[in-house]
Structure formats: structure tokens, C-alpha cells
Amino acid sequence: MSILVIAEHDNKTIANASLNAIGAAHKIHGDIHVLVAGSSCGQVADAAAKIAGVAKVLKADAPELGHGLAENLAPLIADLGKDYSHVLAPSSTFGKNVLPRAAALLDVQQISDISAVIDADTFERPVYAGNAIATVKSSDGIKLITVRGTNFDAVAAEGGSAEIEDISSKGDSGLSSFDKLDVVESDRPELTSANIVVSGGRGLGSKENFAIIEKLADKLGGAIGASRAAVDAGYVANDMQVGQTGKVVAPSLYIAVGISGAIQHLAGMKDSKVIVAINKDADAPIFEIADYGLVGDLFEIVPELTDKL
Amino acid sequence: MKILVPIKRVVDYNVKVRVKADQSGVELANVKMSVNPFDEIAVEEAVRLKEAGKASEIVVVTIGPEKAQEQIRTAMAIGADRGILVKTDAPIDLGGVEPLAVAKTLKALVEKEKPDLVIMGKQSIDDDSNQTGQMLSALLGWSQGTFASKVEIDGDAVKVTREVDGGLETLSLKAPAIITTDLRLNEPRFAKLPDIMKAKKKELEVVEPAALGVDYTPRLSIVKVVEPPKRVGGGKVSSVDELVDKLKNEAKVI
Numbered sequence: 372m373s374i375l376v377i378a379e380h381d382n383k384t385i386a387n388a389s390l391n392a393i394g395a396a397h398k399i400h401g402d403i404h405v406l407v408a409g410s411s412c413g414q415v416a417d418a419a420a421k422i423a424g425v426a427k428v429l430k431a432d433a434p435e436l437g438h439g440l441a442e443n444l445a446p447l448i449a450d451l452g453k454d455y456s457h458v459l460a461p462s463s464t465f466g467k468n469v470l471p472r473a474a475a476l477l478d479v480q481q482i483s484d485i486s487a488v489i490d491a492d493t494f495e496r497p498v499y500a501g502n503a504i505a506t507v508k509s510s511d512g513i514k515l516i517t518v519r520g521t522n523f524d525a526v527a528a529e530g531g532s533a534e535i536e537d538i539s540s541k542g543d544s545g546l547s548s549f550d551k552l553d554v555v556e557s558d559r560p561e562l563t564s565a566n567i568v569v570s571g572g573r574g575l576g577s578k579e580n581f582a583i584i585e586k587l588a589d590k591l592g593g594a595i596g597a598s599r600a601a602v603d604a605g606y607v608a609n610d611m612q613v614g615q616t617g618k619v620v621a622p623s624l625y626i627a628v629g630i631s632g633a634i635q636h637l638a639g640m641k642d643s644k645v646i647v648a649i650n651k652d653a654d655a656p657i658f659e660i661a662d663y664g665l666v667g668d669l670f671e672i673v674p675e676l677t678d679k680l
Numbered sequence: 681m682k683i684l685v686p687i688k689r690v691v692d693y694n695v696k697v698r699v700k701a702d703q704s705g706v707e708l709a710n711v712k713m714s715v716n717p718f719d720e721i722a723v724e725e726a727v728r729l730k731e732a733g734k735a736s737e738i739v740v741v742t743i744g745p746e747k748a749q750e751q752i753r754t755a756m757a758i759g760a761d762r763g764i765l766v767k768t769d770a771p772i773d774l775g776g777v778e779p780l781a782v783a784k785t786l787k788a789l790v791e792k793e794k795p796d797l798v799i800m801g802k803q804s805i806d807d808d809s810n811q812t813g814q815m816l817s818a819l820l821g822w823s824q825g826t827f828a829s830k831v832e833i834d835g836d837a838v839k840v841t842r843e844v845d846g847g848l849e850t851l852s853l854k855a856p857a858i859i860t861t862d863l864r865l866n867e868p869r870f871a872k873l874p875d876i877m878k879a880k881k882k883e884l885e886v887v888e889p890a891a892l893g894v895d896y897t898p899r900l901s902i903v904k905v906v907e908p909p910k911r912v913g914g915g916k917v918s919s920v921d922e923l924v925d926k927l928k929n930e931a932k933v934i
């Protein structure tokens with residue numbers, strides 16, 4: 372068996388989520404190859420070759436692969452995929468966008484967002500916002516899989532010495548083009564791999580008030596998350612949404628401030644090791660899953676907590 | 681421009697689902713069913729394009745049981761013109777009609793209806809697959825704009841702002857295109873009573889999957905469906921001092 376893992380990267384560095392996907396590949400057992408498709412992405416291919424347990428890196432370097440456009444990347448993955456038993460990608464917006472397109476080209480029913488590997492054909496995945504866990508067995512000849520990063524340990528970024536093979540792009544489809552990426556720059560840790568996450572909800576009341584969440588997160592060296600309501604109201608950017616349809620996090624400490632605890636939010640954070648909830652409503656559902664609940668006004672509690680840490 | 685909007689009948693998002701005792705799936709008897717929330721956003725977007733004079737006709741389609749006509753009527757009350765039900769008794773959440781099969785069905789309908797744009801949800805809230813739109817664009821060889829929070833149409837140029845992990849990405853697509861909706865694309869309207877009445881008279885066609893040449897044999901068999909491990913929480917602390925102490929000395933996370 373051999374397994375192809377699609378690396379996620381920005382042409383400079385390889386994303387952490389790729390290391391978790393390789394971690395899942397280890398559980399399947401087999402030779403692990405990594406595809407680095409990008410533009411001027413030599414640095415990423417070099418880094419991928421050093422990852423522990425990687426046997427080979429396939430490097431496709433072409434301008435039309437520079438932004439991960441699914442129309443250009445999926446035909447390449449589908450073509451390569453024919454030689455593998457499994458093709459894995461992180462369950463990030465990158466993986467979710469491109470892998471189903473490749474799966475359809477291969478006439479394969481993709482298995483989304485796996486949380487465990489049972490055997491080479493059988494996987495667990497959360498459904499219904501994590502309220503049920505389905506074990507599914509695939510009858511497809513090739514398995515295309517996206518991997519929920521929080522459920523698999525990242526492999527070591529160093530320790531390997533794989534060969535790098537240059538492969539060619541399938542060309543520019545001409546169907547789509549990249550215009551721009553608006554990024555909110557931040558020095559804080561990346562949300563999905565952070566050790567501590569402080570999240571704010573509608574209870575914060577305004578964008579200005581959200582600053583108290585930032586102060587607490589900075590004191591703890593943590594990342595910032597948010598509920599959908601906080602994102603919808605414009606307190607923070609969309610990429611901070613935690614939940615069923617946002618990001619999934621599992622830090623060692625998750626602090627939910629002014630968040631009620633809707634199932635869609637819990638779906639994205641209930642695997643955190645320790646959960647703290649701060650809410651003025653003693654009956655808020657978030658308290659049912661919190662290890663430490665503190666009932667009261669967040670505008671008093673959060674500054675006091677920040678001071679005392 | 682003609683727009684096709686695929687919608688799915690799913691358990692209402694407010695329902696706390698229960699796993700069946702025989703571990704074969706999730707209990708759906710006597711549970712409130714609705715239009716998948718992302719698909720409601722898709723219908724709303726199509727209706728706004730029509731109101732802005734950019735779209736001429738909106739056709740909604742669903743693959744599901746007889747009762748999925750209810751969801752088609754809901755979409756019609758928001759403003760869709762016509763509906764198609766591809767009727768099947770196979771489960772549509774788990775172990776039945778899968779995203780690849782849905783995409784193949786939609787491909788057959790696109791070839792028949794010839795829309796210029798397909799707007800659909802990014803994800804069904806039952807199977808949480810997030811696949812169908814991407815698969816449909818692959819099968820058609822069309823462009824795809826997934827997880828859209830803004831769509832601008834100018835002739836056959838479609839500009840899509842996408843919610844991605846790193847922020848907001850803008851792509852230019854060549855029509856015909858597939859758009860999948862994210863939560864912040866729009867806020868769907870509440871249908872008013874006269875619109876609900878009008879919807880009852882709109883054309884709704886029922887077709888059999890066989891007539892479209894698609895096969896619903898699943899590729900993924902369901903071994904079992906179980907409840908997730910239960911998290912025991914519920915502990916309360918009475919002050920910030922106690923919280924800091926517990927985090928340091930009991931949980932040892934800071």
C-alpha cells in the first residue's frame with residue numbers, strides 16, 4: 372500500500388495541518404509520499420523531505436499551482452491518485468475545496484473529516500455536528516480522505532531524508548483565477564494548533580469590547596476564537612469562528628467567554644482538554660460541558676482574571 | 681441567466697439528535713425537518729440576483745423522499761420559480777444517497793435544464809460532508825467558488841469572496857460556475873403568508889432517479905453509528921481566585 376498526502380502550504384512554509392494528515396497516514400500503514408504543488412515552492416518541498424517517515428516528495432512547481440486553485444490542482448491529484456491506495460488531505464478550507472473535486476474525477480466517494488482509522492478501509496467520522504460518530508467502510512479502490520487534525524498527532528517535522536521527484540503540472544484550466552487574499556495579521560499562535568484558546572461570543576457586545584478577550588489571550592500566550600454570533604456581528608474576522616462549520620480546535624485550555632454553548636459551537640471545541648466557561652446565565656448550556664464554570668458579568672471577571680494570571 | 685439551486689431536507693438545526701439503539705443511524709421519526717440552512721442561503725442569493733435583474737429563472741431541486749416537497753415549497757415561498765423532486769426512498773443522511781450520487785444526479789439535471797449558475801450549500805448539517813458542490817463542478821468541468829461570503833456577477837465574469845482559514849480570498853470565475861454558500865453570504869428572509877400561498881401553485885415536477893440514469897448504491901457502508909463519549913462537566917467555581925488556583929494546581933494547564 373502507498374499513501375499520498377497532499378501538503379498544505381503557502382509556497383514558503385508547510386502548514387501544521389499537513390503534519391497531522393501524515394500522522395493519520397501512519398495509522399493506515401504504508402509508504403508515505405507527499406505532494407507539494409505550488410509556485411516557487413522548492414523551500415516547501417525541502418521541508419517536506421525532512422518530515423519523519425516520508426518516503427518520497429513529489430514536487431509540482433508551476434505558476435498556475437501557486438494559489439491552490441481546485442480547477443488546476445484536482446486533475447493533478449486525480450492523475451497521481453491512480454497509483455495509490457489512499458490520498459489524504461487536511462480537513463481545512465484548502466483540503467475541503469480541492470479533494471472532493473479530485474474524488475469526483477476518480478469516481479470515488481470521499482470520506483470527509485475522519486477522526487480515527489480503524490483499518491485501511493474503515494474510518495470513524497463525526498456527523499450531525501458531532502452528536503453522532505459514524506464508522507464507515509469504503510468499497511472504493513482508492514480512498515480519498517480528509518483528516519480532522521485535532522484527532523491525530525502531528526509527526527515530527529525533522530528526522531527524514533526523502534528523495535524529491537519533479538513532476539509536471541496539468542496546466543492552467545483557465546476556469547478561475549486568484550485575485551487576492553485579505554489576511555488579518557497577528558502574532559498570536561495559529562488557532563487550530565494553539566495550546567490555549569480564548570473565545571468570545573455575542574456577550575461581548577461590540578468590536579471594541581472584544582479587546583478584553585485579546586488582553587486575556589495575550590497574557591496566556593493563547594489564540595483567539597469566536598462564536599458564529601460574534602463573527603456575524605463583525606466583532607472579529609471570519610477565520611476565528613469555532614464550530615461545526617468553522618474551525619475545530621482541541622487545545623489543553625479553552626476559555627469560552629459570553630458564549631451560550633449551542634451544539635454548533637460545541638462541535639468545534641468539546642474535545643478540548645480543559646474547558647472554562649464565563650457567562651452571566653447560570654443555565655447556559657456551555658456550563659454542562661465546562662470543567663470550571665464561573666457565573667457572572669464577563670466585564671468584571673475577564674479583566675480581574677487577566678490581572679491575576 | 682438561469683440559476684439552479686439544489687436544496688436538501690435535513691433535521692432542523694435546533695433538534696438535538698439521538699442515535700438509534702441498534703446503532704444503524706440517527707432517529708428521524710417524528711423529528712422536525714427543514715431546508716438545510718446553507719441551502720436556504722443559496723435560495724435567498726438566487727432570489728436577490730433575480731430581484732436585481734441579473735437572473736431570469738430559479739429552479740430548485742432536491743433528491744429525497746416524497747415529503748421533501750415541503751422543502752421545495754419553502755424555497756418557492758422565498759422566491760424560487762419551479763421545483764424538481766428526484767424521488768427516492770433511500771436514506772439521504774447516512775448509508776444511502778451519497779454526495780457523489782447527488783452530484784451525478786445534479787449533473788444530469790444541469791444537462792437538461794442548462795442553467796448558467798448553480799448556487800448550493802457548502803455543507804449539509806446532517807452528513808457534514810462538504811463535497812457535493814466541488815464534485816458537481818468536477819463532473820461538469822465548471823469553475824467553483826466554494827464557501828462564498830460575497831458573489832458579484834458581471835456578464836459571464838463571476839467574482840467570489842471566499843471564507844478561508846487564512847481570511848478572505850477573492851477569485852474570478854468564468855461562468856458557468858458552481859457557488860457554494862457560507863453563513864455570511866446573506867440572511868434569508870422570512871416568507872410572508874401570501875408568498876406561501878403563491879408557492880403552493882408553482883410547478884413541481886417529480887422524477888425517478890432511473891430516468892436520469894443514476895445509481896444510488898452506496899460506496900460507504902455504515903458499520904455503526906454511536907454517541908460520542910460523554911463529557912462530564914458541570915463543575916462551578918465561585919471566584920476568579922478559585923479559578924486561577926484550580927487552573928494552576930488542579931488542571932495544571934497554566
Ligand SMILES: Cc1cc2nc3c(=O)[nH]c(=O)nc-3n(C[C@H](O)[C@H](O)[C@H](O)COP(=O)(O)OP(=O)(O)OC[C@H]3O[C@@H](n4cnc5c(N)ncnc54)[C@H](O)[C@@H]3O)c2cc1C
Pocket residue numbers: 571572573574575597598599600601612613614615616617618628629630631632633634635636639649650651652655667668669670693717718805
Ligand atoms: C448552519 C449553522 C451553522 C452554525 N455554525 C456555527 C459554528 O460553526 N460556530 C458557532 O459558534 N455557531 C454556529 N452556529 C450558530 C449557533 O447556533 C449559535 O447561534 C451561536 O453559536 C451563538 O453564539 P453565542 O453563544 O455567541 O451567542 P448567544 O447564544 O446569543 O449567547 C451569548 C451568551 O452571552 C452571555 N452574556 C451576555 N452578556 C454577558 C455578560 N455581560 N457577561 C457574561 N455573559 C454574558 C449570555 O448569557 C449568553 O449565554 C451555526 C448555526 C447554524 C444554523
Ligand SMILES: Nc1ncnc2c1ncn2[C@@H]1O[C@H](COP(=O)(O)O)[C@@H](O)[C@H]1O
Pocket residue numbers: 686687688689716718719741742743744772777779782800801802803804805807808809810811812813
Ligand atoms: N439530497 C440532496 N438533494 C439536493 N441537494 C443536495 C442533496 N444533498 C446535498 N445537496 C447539496 O449539496 C450541498 C452540500 O452537501 P454535502 O456535500 O452533503 O455536505 C448541500 O448544501 C445541498 O446544496
